[in-house]
Amino acid sequence: MKINHLTAAEENLMKLFWKLDSFYLKDIMEQHPEPKPHQNTVSTYLKILVEKGYLSTQKEGRIFKYKVLVPLEGYKKFLLKELLHHFFNDSGKEIFELLFNEKLISKEDLKDYFNHLDMNPVKSKAPKLEIANEILNNPKKDKKGKDKKKKKKKD
Template identity: 80%
Template structure:
């Protein structure tokens, strides 16, 4: 799914739409904080967002029901990747350094995050083969002695 850029006005409306998920124009007008935009303005933005692939429509009688197509998490990923490519050379390290320098994240935040994400699992190890110890503790019988006994038994038969 290709995600298109949004203007700040479109993004502000989408924040409301992500909360509503499925809605009618009247729902938007009721839920929009003051100062409320004109209904024609909202209707125009709804058409634009349908064209950009963020919303879908379903006609119910004379009105349209709108549904969000692009989830908020996907939009956040899109924005972060764009930001990373344009300003941080696609480097997560540079992003982290920036966040630290701007005091937007602390070392304690990262430690608590990694403490939650990292599980220590015991590693299964194979017991070492102690070949030399086995030879010393359980010496093999001389094969030559066995061969001689077999030859004697054959010659007796």
């Protein structure tokens, strides 16, 4: 699924939608903090977000029920990858250095993170080499699968 960029206003509404997950227009109007936007404005944004693929609609009588299609985590990953690509030359190291140098992440954060990781490497089973062993250990066969016998010259 391709994720599209959101404007600041669309992003602010999506923050509310991510909390609700499934909702009607009246739910948004009730939940939106003051100053509340006009209902027509919200309807326009809902239409745009449906077109961008962030929301889906289901008609229930005369009204629409909206459902979030792009989860918050998906949007966060999209934004981080965009940031990484456009400003950090696709280098996780560069973004990490900035976070660390600007004290946006601490050594304790890193210790906690790495302590929670399973640092034991996964041991994979060695592949069975039955076919290779068969080829290496069997006498040569011709294209039809018959054993080739070496003819010895009689002296």
